[in-house]
Amino acid sequence: MAASTAMKGATSRSSRLLRWLRSPNQREEALTGWLFVLPAVIGFIIFVYLNFRGVELSFTNWSWISRKPPEPVGWANYQAILQPGSDFLKGLGRTLIYVLFVPVSITISFSIALLANQAVKGQTLFRVVCYLPAVTGAGVLVAVWTFLFSVDGPANGFLRSIGIANPPRWNTLTEWKQVAIMLLLAWGAAPGMIIALAGLQAIPKDYYDAAKVDGANAWQTLTRITLPLMTPTLFFQLVLGVIGAWQTFDIIYFWATPGTQNADVNLWTASVQIYQYAFAYNKPGMGAASAIVLGLVILVFTIINLATQRRWVNYDLS
Amino acid sequence: MAATASTQTRPYARSILGRNREIFKLVVVYGLMILLTIILAYPFYYLATASFKTTEELFRYPPTLIPEKWTLDNFRGAFEVVPLLRMALNTFVICLIAVTGSILSNSLAAFAIARLRFPLRTIIFGAMLTTLMIPGWISLVPAYMFWRDIGRFTTNLIGINIGVNSIGPLVIPSFWTSAFAVFLMRQYFLTIPKELEEAARIDGASFFRIYRSVFLPLSFPVLAVIGIGAFMASWNDVLGPLIYLSKPESQTIMVGLSYFNSQHMSVIYRGSRFAAAFVAAIPVLTLYFFANKYLIRGIVLGGLK
Numbered sequence: 001m002a003a004s005t006a007m008k009g010a011t012s013r014s015s016r017l018l019r020w021l022r023s024p025n026q027r028e029e030a031l032t033g034w035l036f037v038l039p040a041v042i043g044f045i046i047f048v049y050l051n052f053r054g055v056e057l058s059f060t061n062w063s064w065i066s067r068k069p070p071e072p073v074g075w076a077n078y079q080a081i082l083q084p085g086s087d088f089l090k091g092l093g094r095t096l097i098y099v100l101f102v103p104v105s106i107t108i109s110f111s112i113a114l115l116a117n118q119a120v121k122g123q124t125l126f127r128v129v130c131y132l133p134a135v136t137g138a139g140v141l142v143a144v145w146t147f148l149f150s151v152d153g154p155a156n157g158f159l160r161s162i163g164i165a166n167p168p169r170w171n172t173l174t175e176w177k178q179v180a181i182m183l184l185l186a187w188g189a190a191p192g193m194i195i196a197l198a199g200l201q202a203i204p205k206d207y208y209d210a211a212k213v214d215g216a217n218a219w220q221t222l223t224r225i226t227l228p229l230m231t232p233t234l235f236f237q238l239v240l241g242v243i244g245a246w247q248t249f250d251i252i253y254f255w256a257t258p259g260t261q262n263a264d265v266n267l268w269t270a271s272v273q274i275y276q277y278a279f280a281y282n283k284p285g286m287g288a289a290s291a292i293v294l295g296l297v298i299l300v301f302t303i304i305n306l307a308t309q310r311r312w313v314n315y316d317l318s
Numbered sequence: 319m320a321a322t323a324s325t326q327t328r329p330y331a332r333s334i335l336g337r338n339r340e341i342f343k344l345v346v347v348y349g350l351m352i353l354l355t356i357i358l359a360y361p362f363y364y365l366a367t368a369s370f371k372t373t374e375e376l377f378r379y380p381p382t383l384i385p386e387k388w389t390l391d392n393f394r395g396a397f398e399v400v401p402l403l404r405m406a407l408n409t410f411v412i413c414l415i416a417v418t419g420s421i422l423s424n425s426l427a428a429f430a431i432a433r434l435r436f437p438l439r440t441i442i443f444g445a446m447l448t449t450l451m452i453p454g455w456i457s458l459v460p461a462y463m464f465w466r467d468i469g470r471f472t473t474n475l476i477g478i479n480i481g482v483n484s485i486g487p488l489v490i491p492s493f494w495t496s497a498f499a500v501f502l503m504r505q506y507f508l509t510i511p512k513e514l515e516e517a518a519r520i521d522g523a524s525f526f527r528i529y530r531s532v533f534l535p536l537s538f539p540v541l542a543v544i545g546i547g548a549f550m551a552s553w554n555d556v557l558g559p560l561i562y563l564s565k566p567e568s569q570t571i572m573v574g575l576s577y578f579n580s581q582h583m584s585v586i587y588r589g590s591r592f593a594a595a596f597v598a599a600i601p602v603l604t605l606y607f608f609a610n611k612y613l614i615r616g617i618v619l620g621g622l623k
Contacts, residue, residue: 043494
């Protein structure tokens with residue numbers, strides 16, 4: 001009985017489809033549509049294939065010079081990379097610094113957006129300047145930054161001029177390199193103000209007029225109106241920021257380039273370790289396994305973020 | 319008498335106070351804006367001027383604002399270490415193909431998804447959006463194997479390598495769309511009134527004709543965003559060229575910059591590293607200078623969903 005209704009549903013649906021395709025106009029529309037999305041579909045199929053292949057490889061001990069097809073080794077790669085003290089786990093731990101820095105970046109970009117939202121002249125130009133750090137690649141920024149923060153660089157010149165006789169040795173100690181990297185990230189947080197500003201400008205003027213009538217001061221207006229209504233934007237930046245921070249690669253690649261005298265293992269993030277396993281150590285299986293673990297970590301953090309949004313994100317406006 | 323005096327002075331006093339407060343606020347706002355502008359722009363100014371300074375002047379403190387003695391030695395040094403102009407040209411070729419590919423493929427797919435009715439449309443769009451949630455690192459190794467096999471295949475078949483050690487892996491994916499760009503363009507296409515295409519349809523135009531003659535001319539802002547974004551992403555990409563290209567003369571300029579990373583290189587060629595970074599920054603900075611309006615609008619569009 002159920003089967004026959006299902007059959008009937010299927011036939012009537014397919015016959016409707018057939019009838020629809022028989023009309024020349026709609027047939028043309030459908031064929032054009034399929035033709036136009038064909039590249040996207042091909043890309044999607046390749047994407048799915050590559051990701052399944054990645055999972056498969058993570059269970060093999062294949063190497064780049066091997067002539068044989070990949071041989072399964074079970075969970076060996078996962079055991080190796082998840083062993084306490086493994087390179088990958090250390091890298092994951094180092095990446096956590098950048099994840100924890102995301103709220104700092106968001107605070108910086110939000111503060112700049114508050115400034116850029118003031119009704120004064122020159123804001124268009126200011127916005128253009130604020131986005132500058134996002135325009136050039138990490139290689140350019142690191143080239144400038146490692147000199148500004150070098151033993152004889154301008155930053156130390158300034159520190160000496162204010163009486164610090166022994167300023168930090170920026171390019172030798174990992175801790176000081178880390179500080180310089182964090183300063184670069186804080187500087188590079190400014191472009192986020194574009195999104196924060198869009199959020200600020202979406203808040204209706206009436207709210208502020210009402211607050212003024214009620215005699216609210218600037219601080220009250222900020223904490224009771226602006227911040228609550230900005231939580232969806234801040235949340236959006238948090239989710240995307242955390243996903244991006246777990247994949248930090250470019251800056252570290254340039255600051256502590258593997259295979260050069262500048263290489264500093266103590267700065268390598270999870271993604272640099274994935275790159276190293278995959279291409280430098282000739283352990284593609286371990287690289288694939290690490291990438292999957294990183295993907296799962298990102299998934300867990302995203303789920304945690306989404307789960308907490310009900311507690312603090314206010315969707316009254318939308 | 320006292321009462322009238324107070325009613326007369328109070329508004330006056332308030333306006334004085336109010337005006338002072340306004341001026342104070344203006345000074346604070348402009349002060350902070352100027353300070354931030356200096357902080358954000360200084361590294362770029364430093365880069366531009368340091369490229370023309372002598373090594374002696376580079377290490378002087380306080381740093382000179384304008385080079386005392388302009389020199390091109392740094393550029394000469396940079397060209398000695400890496401074939402910089404060749405690399406810039408390679409990167410330009412990659413960028414132009416990637417821009418063409420992403421504008422074409424993304425606008426076609428977005429037009430179909432926004433405007434044409436065909437079976438599986440929503441499923442295809444939904445499937446594309448799921449790709450945004452999976453980090454690219456998982457497909458790093460398989461993608462390399464894939465392109466190695468493709469390269470062998472096309473070399474045997476037609477004698478042209480489009481796989482590893484060619485720009486194929488860096489430009490071909492831009493022809494099979496990016497979910498984010500399709501999403502952005504679809505949002506834009508949805509705002510174009512349906513009456514326009516209905517009128518064109520009645521006049522007998524094909525759907526491709528509607529795409530080309532109605533949608534594309536009306537969509538310049540969003541096409542500009544996708545194009546500029548694709549250019550900057552390709553220009554600044556490190557991981558892709560690092561993996562897929564090996565010879566210095568076929569490398570891109572960003573990987574070329576990493577050749578200055580080794581400690582002794584960056585000390586001896588301090589100034590050259592600046593010169594190379596300056597050459598690598600100029601094209602994207604110039605593009606940004608002319609097109610920032612579209613780019614910023616696009617970020618707002620994408621950020622707000």
